[in-house]
Amino acid sequence: MTDTHTHILPAMDDGAASVEESLKLLSALALQGVNQVAATPHFKPSTNESIDSFLARRNESEALLRQAMEGRTDLPQLHIGTEVTLSVELSQFEGLEKLCYKNGNFLLIELDPFTVGSWIPRALYDISNRLLLTPVIAHIDRYLGDDVSPKLIEEIMKLNCPVQFNGYALAKFNKRRQLLKIMNRHPDTIFVVGSDCHNIHLRPPAMDVFEKKAMKHLGEDFFDEICENSRLMLTGELIT
Numbered sequence: 560m561t562d563t564h565t566h567i568l569p570a571m572d573d574g575a576a577s578v579e580e581s582l583k584l585l586s587a588l589a590l591q592g593v594n595q596v597a598a599t600p601h602f603k604p605s606t607n608e609s610i611d612s613f614l615a616r617r618n619e620s621e622a623l624l625r626q627a628m629e630g631r632t633d634l635p636q637l638h639i640g641t642e643v644t645l646s647v648e649l650s651q652f653e654g655l656e657k658l659c660y661k662n663g664n665f666l667l668i669e670l671d672p673f674t675v676g677s678w679i680p681r682a683l684y685d686i687s688n689r690l691l692l693t694p695v696i697a698h699i700d701r702y703l704g705d706d707v708s709p710k711l712i713e714e715i716m717k718l719n720c721p722v723q724f725n726g727y728a729l730a731k732f733n734k735r736r737q738l739l740k741i742m743n744r745h746p747d748t749i750f751v752v753g754s755d756c757h758n759i760h761l762r763p764p765a766m767d768v769f770e771k772k773a774m775k776h777l778g779e780d781f782f783d784e785i786c787e788n789s790r791l792m793l794t795g796e797l798i799t
């Protein structure tokens with residue numbers, strides 16, 4: 560399997576605090592059957608950190624982790640991306656394209672529940688049409704049923720961006736029901752999966768749970784399709 564969304568880079572954000580913890584998360588993912596994983600640390604425009612300063616920190620953290628992974632053939636292959644929080648003016652950020660997954664033009668974008676509003680579809684549209692980047696909506700399951708109105712979710716879905724969901728959401732009855740509804744209503748949307756793991760104890764990876772629940776509730780073909788789309792997104796070969 561492929562995990563498109565994690566916080567495994569050491570000391571980058573609210574994810575892994577150290578290289579040791581990063582390695583534990585990678586080992587856990589490998590045991591769960593993951594062979595490709597993307598590290599997607601948070602970039603939040605509200606912190607006023609520049610993209611270049613963020614990338615300098617990310618490069619340093621990535622280098623530390625890669626050094627520690629050297630010779631470890633038991634660990635998944637590491638890809639790099641960013642989880643960017645959407646803001647009204649995000650499309651005007653100089654160098655936004657540098658935050659895409661390293662292969663291709665896919666940009667993982669999360670919504671901030673405190674600023675959710677009708678401006679969101681336009682901001683996403685600007686990113687895809689002005690900058691020609693492909694927004695990937697991060698953990699859509701998180702917005703179903705609470706923070707975001709169903710009408711707004713529909714407007715976002717109509718933009719036809721790839722949509723990432725957290726695999727573990729399939730283990731929760733209500734989230735699963737809402738997710739299945741969205742999947743059925745939008746059969747042409749590309750869905751990719753991530754664990755969104757942050758640490759070993761409180762927010763651990765659970766891709767084994769995803770596999771089990773997806774096989775049961777989505778069926779083997781759709782499970783395979785999600786896994787393949789996830790892999791192709793990281794290699795930059797996904798056609799949208």
Ligand SMILES: [Fe+2]
Pocket residue numbers: 564565566642755
């Ligand atoms: Fe995340």
